[in-house]
Amino acid sequence: xxxxxxxxxxxxxxxxxxxxxxxxxxxxxxxxxxxxxxxxxxxxxxxxxxxxxxxxxxxxxxxxxxxxxxxxxxxxxxxxxxxxxxxxxxxxxxxxxxxxxxxxxxxxxxxxxxxxxxxxxxxxxxxxxxxxxxxxxxxxxxxxxxxxxxxxxxxxxxxxxxxxxxxxxxxxxxxxxxxxxxxxxxxxxxxxxxxxxxxxxxxxxxxxxxxxxxxxxxxxxxxxxxxxxxxxxxxxxxxxxxxxxxxxxxxxxxxxxxxxxxxxxxxxxxxxxxx
Amino acid sequence: xxxxxxxxxxxxxxxxxxxxxxxxxxxxxxxxxxxxxxxxxxxxxxxxxxxxxxxxxxxxxxxxxxxxxxxxxxxxxxxxxxxxxxxxxxxxxxxxxxxxxxxxxxxxxxxxxxxxxxxxxxxxxxxxxxxxxxxxxxxxxxxxxxxxxxxxxxxxxxxxxxxxxxxxxxxxxxxxxxxxxxxxxxxxxxxxxxxxxxxxxxxxxxxxxxxxxxxxxxxxxxxxxxxxxxxxxxxxxxxxxxxxxxxxxxxxxxxxxxxxxxxxxxxxxxxxxxx
Numbered sequence: 001x002x003x004x005x006x007x008x009x010x011x012x013x014x015x016x017x018x019x020x021x022x023x024x025x026x027x028x029x030x031x032x033x034x035x036x037x038x039x040x041x042x043x044x045x046x047x048x049x050x051x052x053x054x055x056x057x058x059x060x061x062x063x064x065x066x067x068x069x070x071x072x073x074x075x076x077x078x079x080x081x082x083x084x085x086x087x088x089x090x091x092x093x094x095x096x097x098x099x100x101x102x103x104x105x106x107x108x109x110x111x112x113x114x115x116x117x118x119x120x121x122x123x124x125x126x127x128x129x130x131x132x133x134x135x136x137x138x139x140x141x142x143x144x145x146x147x148x149x150x151x152x153x154x155x156x157x158x159x160x161x162x163x164x165x166x167x168x169x170x171x172x173x174x175x176x177x178x179x180x181x182x183x184x185x186x187x188x189x190x191x192x193x194x195x196x197x198x199x200x201x202x203x204x205x206x207x208x209x210x211x212x213x214x215x216x217x218x219x220x221x222x223x224x225x226x227x228x229x230x231x232x233x234x235x236x237x238x239x240x241x242x243x244x245x246x247x248x249x250x251x252x253x254x255x256x257x258x259x260x261x262x263x264x265x266x267x268x269x270x271x272x273x274x275x
Numbered sequence: 276x277x278x279x280x281x282x283x284x285x286x287x288x289x290x291x292x293x294x295x296x297x298x299x300x301x302x303x304x305x306x307x308x309x310x311x312x313x314x315x316x317x318x319x320x321x322x323x324x325x326x327x328x329x330x331x332x333x334x335x336x337x338x339x340x341x342x343x344x345x346x347x348x349x350x351x352x353x354x355x356x357x358x359x360x361x362x363x364x365x366x367x368x369x370x371x372x373x374x375x376x377x378x379x380x381x382x383x384x385x386x387x388x389x390x391x392x393x394x395x396x397x398x399x400x401x402x403x404x405x406x407x408x409x410x411x412x413x414x415x416x417x418x419x420x421x422x423x424x425x426x427x428x429x430x431x432x433x434x435x436x437x438x439x440x441x442x443x444x445x446x447x448x449x450x451x452x453x454x455x456x457x458x459x460x461x462x463x464x465x466x467x468x469x470x471x472x473x474x475x476x477x478x479x480x481x482x483x484x485x486x487x488x489x490x491x492x493x494x495x496x497x498x499x500x501x502x503x504x505x506x507x508x509x510x511x512x513x514x515x516x517x518x519x520x521x522x523x524x525x526x527x528x529x530x531x532x533x534x535x536x537x538x539x540x541x542x543x544x545x546x547x548x549x550x
Contacts, residue, residue, distance in 0.1 A: 011288045014355065014376050019287055021416035022297035053417070054424060080289065090416065090423035090447050101289050128403025128467070129439045132421055140415035141296035141365065142328070146407055148365035149329060164404045164439075172365050192403070 012099060018082025021090065022139035024098075025049040029067065030107065030230050030267060031075040036067035037267050038229050041197035046081065049136040054092065055083055058100050070104035076230055077104045082139070109231055109269065114260065117237030117252035118157035118226065120171065122215055123147045124242045126164040127192040135195035148172045150242070157234065158226055160215065163192050167212050174228045175199040177208065177259060178221035184208040184259065185217075198229040201266050206259065219248050223255045233263040287374060293357025296365065297414035299373075300324040304342065305382065305505050305542060306350040311342035312542050313504050316472035321356065324411040329367065330358055333375050345379035351505055352379045357414070384506055384544065389535065392512030392527035393432035393501065395446065397490055398422045399517045401439045402467040410470035423447045425517070432509065433501055435490065438467050442487050446501050449509075450474040452483065452534060453499035455492065459483040459534065473504040476541050481534065494523055498530040507544050508535040 017023035027046055030037040043063060050057045058081060070077045080101045086093040125147045133140070147159050158171040168187045170176055175196040177186045186203070188210045189195045202208060218224055218239055227233040235252035250256075261271060292298035302321055305312040318338060325332045333356060345352045355376045361368040400422045408415070422434050433446040443462045445451055450471040452461045461478070463485045464470045477483060493499055493514055502508040510527035525531075536546060 011286050012294055013286045014378055016294070017420075019291070019294045019355065019357075020301070020414070021420050022414055023417060023420050026295070053421070080294065082294075090419045092420065092424065103289055125407055126404075128405040129401075130403040130418065132400055133417060138417055139295070139297055140417045142298060142408060142413055142415045143405065144365045145292075145296050145298050145367065146328070149367065 012082065012101065013085060015085045016082050016099060017084065017087065017092070018080065018099070018139055022141075023053070023092070024080060024082030024139045025053070025055075026081070026137055026139060027079045028230060029077040029079070031067045031070040031077045031104070032268055033072055034068045034070065036077065038197040038201055039067065041200045042229075045135075045137060045195065045197060045200070046079075049138060050081075052132065052136055053083070053138070055081070055096065055098055058098065062100070066102055071106075074107050075104050076107040077102060080139070107230060113157065113234045114232060114264075114269075115252070117235035117250065117256070119155055119238040119240065120158045120160055120226070120236055121151060121156050121240040121244060122242045122247075123150050123159040123161050123172070125150065125161065126166075127161050127169050128164055129191045131191050134192050135189045137194050144172050151244075153244070156240070156244075160239075161193075162215060166214055168215055168217065169193040171226050174226040174231065174234075176224070176226055177202070178218060178224035179255070180217065180221045182222075185211045185213065188212055196228050198227050198232075198263055198266065202227070202259065202263060205262055205266070223250060225256065225259055227263055229267065232267055232269050233260040235260065287357065287376065288360060290360045291357050291374060292359065292362065292367070293355065293374070293414055297416075298328070298367070299355060299357030299414045300328070300330070301356070301412055301414060302354045303505060304352040304354070306342045306345040306352045306379070307543055308347055309343045309345065311352065313472040313476055314342065316475045317504075320410075320412060320470065320472060320475070321354075324413060325356075327407065327411055328358070328413070330356070330371065330373055333373065337375065341377055346381075349382050349384075350379050351382040352377060355414070382505060388432065388509045389507060389539075389544075390527070392510035392525065392531070394430055394513040394515065395433045395435055395501065395511055396426060396431050396515040396519060397517045397522075398425050398434040398436050398447070400425065400436065401441075402436050402444050403439055404466045406466050409467050410464045412469050419447050426519075428519070431515070431519075435514075436468075437490060441489055443490055443492065444468040449501040449503045449506065451499070451501055452477070453493060453496035454530070455496045457497075460486045460488065460492075463487055471503050473502050473507075473538055473541065477502070477534065477538060480537050480541070496525075498525060500531065500534055502538055504542065507542055508538040510535065
């Protein structure tokens, strides 16, 4: 979202609490020809975040007007909702005036990753436990930024994160799924991590169990995937440790197609693009 | 820093990483007639933060020019340093162009709290463990915002925070000190919390041990204090549990004066104001 940025709604003043404290939420939404994909799931997560932070939810008609302003073709619409200005230090104002800002940019998924799968590595950074914020897409994302700085190799598509107790949580910007003994599983996200909207939709559509599992579970997995509402679903082709040494390989094939097909149906990605 | 805001250096665009991810640092500095108190400690913490986040430290002469622009009398100068715009999602640009922004406002300490002490309560929220960010004054402060929302009673001056393992860490915007069996102690801050500049200066000036301790340590403390580089040092007069029930009282008196006197000397607060 840099050079190709489209017209956007304003900036924020220096005293905005979103800037000062990360006191706010965001959503990144796939929009195709003015229609938002998984829109209800995005609004549901935004509403959950508003309840957790004590923010009023923006009016539904204002939110609904945004995808239509994102432009033609495939776009990513980013919404940022902050608590606005004011308050006494960390104490928010009793009646905040939240700021809703947005920007949109062209988006292209990476179909070669759908087909060939991706190489990922385990990150060294452990996510801190914070049940009060778990699952939310809030503006405190320094852990993700630090984790994403752990590798520069463009062959490595993502990094997997564990929490401070050692349980698998997610990748830096995608959710994680695997199949073992024929069962689909994904990490529980009630202590940290971001509960993606694609993940939410897949949990509704398929029998996926939310579990506590360490990274060793992946060594026994018949298949594993990363997914989010923009990129769709990438099969894992290779898992490295935090030093870049190979731990496991998978041959993306038929075993990987069912979860991916369901995800791409939800996102309107054509099956022919992935084959 | 609301109605009385002084001229400030700019706002930030919507794609600034400080807003998007809290990818940045801040400092709030006490300035008296253009001279910053504990300035070297503020710059040292900012430099530590820059190293941890992989940010270039702003030029010293630029930073040194700011306190002189804060205005006459007693002021609070707030600096915000973000990684600037750009990057691919969480991955920062290889050569970031950080944004340094500042604002200044009049400041008045609360001498009645120096004299009479304050009532504080234990917060329910537990701070997540994150050694990679511990001690830094970064822009991810949602935990502090949530904790500060746990009480509205203006009689309660601060809330004490434990980490997810149950150890005492700090108050929402101040550091914590106590004396037991004649020894001065303060929580270790190597897993979470903000290492205040007044705390750093007091650790250099006085024999204060950094320890792991649960909140029960306060029940045995002869004296306890909160402090930061703006407010100076408040003796604790009363500690409540998270429901507001009294756990302990102290009578602020001679036992509280030595730590406070040292802190107020460092901040240039007149001893007569506290007596």
